[in-house]
Amino acid sequence: MGRTGPVVAGESSGSVVRRILLGSQLRRLRDSRGITREAAGYSIRASESKISRMELGRVSFKARDVEDLLTLYGVTDEAEREALLGLAREANLAGWWHSYSDVLPGWFQTYVGLEGAASLIRVYEVQFVHGLLQTEAYAHAVVTRGMGDDAPAVEVERRVALRLERQKALVSESAPRFHAVLDEAALRRPYGDRDVMQGQLRHLIEMSEHPNVTLQVMPFSFGGHAGEGGSFTMLRFPESDLSDIVYLEQLTSALYLDKAEEVAQYEKAMTRLHEDSPDPEESRDLLRGLLQLT
16 A cells, blocks of 8 residues: 555554444444344445444444444434544544555454554563564564564565564654563573574663553562463553453454453453562563573
């Protein structure tokens, strides 16, 4: 897709959030009228599953479909209709990451958009350093290992470039708060040679000094801990009517959890990880100790 001007991390990143917001409002209107998804789908010449995807914010919105649904739901006030149609137009804006669609799975595009729109990002990682904290050399080693040694070099470079582009959000004027808990295993597992690992550890120490970044290390010495279920990410948004989202990445897809009871369980685990891990200054000391051993 063509562009003019530089790619800016965060550009149109709110489009994913706006899709979710619009979808939730359409669902609220439908429920208030007691209209089934099947009936709503029929009104816009679509299936029940299409309505479900729209209400979850997983598809783009056609203005005609939104207009027809608003009419079906009895929304006649022009100001209210225009506000929702404006939200639909904004929701359809392409984010900067769409220029990487050749190497970006569809299920991960949603995450990149949500990540870029979040005001608070909390992560627990056990396999490797989180993507937002990776150096270029370390990211290259991670991507190469994941894709295999026979992966096309151009695709590896594109994936690394995407990761570095995402990182710009952490140092932007509207940077989110970022709180990461890295298991010691992620820091000891080598990706790349000695120089790559040393550079990565130094980068973590440097990033941990940023005012919007909190970095903690869960040491082996603690034993079993609340992260026993594996890596996960929690996203919070400035929009008050959008719930926190838990992101769980798999090999070929991802899960996005927003049900209150499920989010609460991950919130509990994240809180325990924060409480049980050494504080940021002690964690920096652990990183310096690992740097000496590398």
